Amino acid sequence: MGQFKTIPVPRVKNITKKEFIENYYKPRRPVLIEGLTENWSARKKWTLDYIQQRAGDQVVPLYNNKPAKGKQSVYAPVKEMELSRYIEILKTEPTDLRIFFYNILDHMPELLKDFEYPDIGLKFFKRLPALFFGGGNSKVFMHYDIDLPDSMHFHFHGDKSVTLFSPEQTKYLYRVPFSIHNLDKIDMDKPDFDKYPALRYARGIRAEMKHGDALFMPGGYWHYIKYLNGGFSMTLRALPRKPGKFATMLYNVFIMRHFDNNMRRFFGQKWLDYKETLAVKKTNKKLVKLQGINA
Numbered sequence: 001m002g003q004f005k006t007i008p009v010p011r012v013k014n015i016t017k018k019e020f021i022e023n024y025y026k027p028r029r030p031v032l033i034e035g036l037t038e039n040w041s042a043r044k045k046w047t048l049d050y051i052q053q054r055a056g057d058q059v060v061p062l063y064n065n066k067p068a069k070g071k072q073s074v075y076a077p078v079k080e081m082e083l084s085r086y087i088e089i090l091k092t093e094p095t096d097l098r099i100f101f102y103n104i105l106d107h108m109p110e111l112l113k114d115f116e117y118p119d120i121g122l123k124f125f126k127r128l129p130a131l132f133f134g135g136g137n138s139k140v141f142m143h144y145d146i147d148l149p150d151s152m153h154f155h156f157h158g159d160k161s162v163t164l165f166s167p168e169q170t171k172y173l174y175r176v177p178f179s180i181h182n183l184d185k186i187d188m189d190k191p192d193f194d195k196y197p198a199l200r201y202a203r204g205i206r207a208e209m210k211h212g213d214a215l216f217m218p219g220g221y222w223h224y225i226k227y228l229n230g231g232f233s234m235t236l237r238a239l240p241r242k243p244g245k246f247a248t249m250l251y252n253v254f255i256m257r258h259f260d261n262n263m264r265r266f267f268g269q270k271w272l273d274y275k276e277t278l279a280v281k282k283t284n285k286k287l288v289k290l291q292g293i294n295a
Helices: 019-027 048-053 083-092 109-114 167-172 197-201 243-267 269-295
Strands: 005-008 032-033 059-062 079-082 098-103 128-136 139-143 150-156 159-165 203-209 213-217 222-227 229-240
Touching: 005 222, 019 150, 032 128, 048 083, 048 229, 059 098, 079 083, 083 128, 159 213, 167 197, 167 222, 167 269, 197 269, 243 269
Parallel strands: 005 203
Antiparallel strands: 032 213, 059 079, 098 128, 128 229, 139 222, 150 213, 150 229, 159 203, 159 222
């Protein structure tokens, strides 16, 4: 067992639009911005109590740390629960239960008045401001977003860690074919370099997020997320503008995803086992080539 080699994400305060575009957006570099939410009412108001007071009797789907197996859909929740009751759990005990992609516009539009879209150079897609909730035992499997957005990720109430890997690191990460994640058997906290030798060469970027922090994640970046205690985050997304990335996004969303879902529906665990075997074979083969080039 080992640990990934990582460097801390750059941290800045009150960055200008020009500085952001030149230093981070154009070169595709993540950055954590501490002052971006300074003038939002959400900075003071957004706590678990605040969300709980507005939850009403909403019932929400919940997910846990266990990967879907066989013919189970990755989008199928492990249970459903009233949002107010779930938040009470987050406030009182560690849990691996989490909420994935809670659309503010559809479910709690009154929150829209608490924040504003930052004028920082990103053309945000304003139909999908989304919240994500998790407890002290919650982890989000290593993946990249299927629609390849440039994302600004804001954290509230509590602490979380985010480990990022650039698209150039994909060759070391055992990406599963026809998917946007790597092998779910890999323990991202204690990777087994003997079993998965390519992981030894992966280089990541580590971000420790606190209340009010904003993390810029360029499109295509892998991210592994751990909630260190109960809290929630909001993501604002800007869809890819370059023709090549836009075409890849369309392929991911409208072709690859449906193909994978159908194969899973028909073949179940056999399809998953085949993809995992292929992921290991292809990654280790690339590793041998890279080692030969660098020898």
